[in-house]
Amino acid sequence: MLFTSYIELSKSALNNNIQFMKKMAGDSPRYSMVIKANAYGHGIEDLLPLVESCGIDHFSVFSVEEARRALKVKNDYCDLMIMGFVDDDHLEWAIENNISFFVFTKERLDAVCKIAKQTSLPARIHIELETGMHRTGFVKDDLEYVAQKLQENAGDIELEGLCTHFAGAESLSNFDRIYNQIGTFHRRCSWFHDKGLQPKYKHLSCSAGVLNFPEASMDLVRVGIANYGFWPNNETKILHIRNGQIPEDPLQQVLSWKSKVMSVNPVAEDEYVSYGTSYRTNRESKIATVPVGYGYGFSRNLSNMGHVLINEKRVPVVGAVNMNMMVVDVTDLPIVKVGDEVVMIGKQGDKSITISSFSDMNNSMNYELLTRLPAAIPRYEVD
Structure with a gap:
């Protein structure tokens, strides 16, 4: 054994989890597999082909570095979306490689409008809206500016999506906050619609959103942790079991x-x-x-x-x-x-x-421990 340890990735467990979450999301929304943070520690290059074999053709990453890695192994028919960091220096690269990306500041929107005019393809952008997370996204006072820019640059920019991010959909303590976000997002989408700006996708749901707020799945869902066999938290798992929605834990650790x-x-x-x-x-x-x-x-x-x-x-x-x-x-x-x-x-x-047993002992999250697994550890497909 060349390395001191190795990781096995179960294709059957992965497919089981994806099919379960697709069923929970319903037939309407497009299903995007979130593979940020080295596919939650599973390895982008190793996992992505397995995901494609499970029928998924849309992937979400956080950065240009992750997008480059995914681009090398994905099939041409699969879409790629960057949800986070893109330097101005890499905007042209993203556009030319037909990669969509989030826009959440005036500065980025201005840069996209300028650079898109120099490219052979339109910039496929997702306008991120601030609805209560208070992290990234355009606030209400920015919307007139955003709409004007989109209208003036309609030939160079494709409004592929309007999106936002839930501020803790896994916890009942956030119930009112999440419902306020859903309401705010619908109002913002209607505002853009009235301006004649109609995106292909309206999206806000993550794993916890699909499980706890299925009515909010809309046109696209960005599913991460559940694909890998983990509940967003134990509260979500217990609620589904107690409500009789699932007879036993349907998720399998990949x-x-x-x-x-x-x-x-x-x-x-x-x-x-x-x-x-x-x-x-x-x-x-x-x-x-x-x-x-x-x-x-x-x-x-x-x-x-x-x-x-x-x-x-x-x-x-x-x-x-x-x-x-x-x-x-x-x-x-x-x-x-x-x-x-x-x-x-x-x-x-x-x-x-399980990862959960580690997090219980370590006072950490599934997410944190998974993403700490070094990328250098070899990963192998198993049934």
């Missing part, structure tokens, strides 16, 4: 993360293990080292808290997680040897370790 035992050694009672004095043996012990540490995505915060699977048993991480390795207590395993499979995330026999 990613598994594995390594191998590097060494096995005996340790006497009352000895400290790993750096420092955070763990001391209370019996004659057997410890194994695994060549994965915080430098490879296994958080140092999981020191003396995390678990891995070896020989279909859950064993604890003991002592401090190092940069390049961790130590696990395998005293209770009758047989363990160098080369045995180690599962950090995924299944082994009837046991499993």
Whole structure:
């Protein structure tokens, strides 16, 4: 094994999740797979072809760098949309490569209008509207300016979309805020319609929006975390199960993360293990080292808290997680040897370790832990 760990991507789990979310979104909206942050840690280049084989032909990224990577592997018939950062220097590149992108400031709109005149294709833009998130987007006072610019540059600019972003659709505590956003967005869209500006897509729903506010799916949905087998939060999952909308968890984790035992050694009672004095043996012990540490995505915060699977048993991480390795207590395993499979995330026999278990121990989010997985770890397709 050239690398110290590897990631497996389950095509069947991916397809299961996509089909479930498409059913929840309904037949009307176009389905966009969000692959920002290296496809939530799954790997853009590795995952995108699998997504295409599941029938998806629209992808959303955050930056030009992600768009470049997706452009190299996607089929020509698939659409690509940049939701975030595009320097003025790369606007012409995006336009010439027929990539649509969000516009949310006057400065960017002015730059697009200028550069689009120099290109062979019209600029396909999505005007982002501020509806209550207070992060990016045009506020109400900007709309006259935006409409005038779009009308004056109609030959060079295609208004492909009007969009906004929910400010926490996964949580019931945000219910009123989200409904206010939906109402504001509808009013803004009507305002543009009255100005004779009718986009191809009106869109605001993410995974949580599709699940909790299906009436807001509109013309396009931007689905991220649920495609990968994770609920936006436990609250959303529990609500759907309790309401009888789903009989059991329909989402399947796409990613598994594995390594191998590097060494096995005996340790006497009352000895400290790993750096420092955070763990001391209370019996004659057997410890194994695994060549994965915080430098490879296994958080140092999981020191003396995390678990891995070896020989279909859950064993604890003991002592401090190092940069390049961790130590696990395998005293209770009758047989363990160098080369045995180690599962950090995924299944082994009837046991499993989920990203959620990591986040519970680490006080983090599924999203955060997934996106910390280094891009250099090799990823392989499995059934």
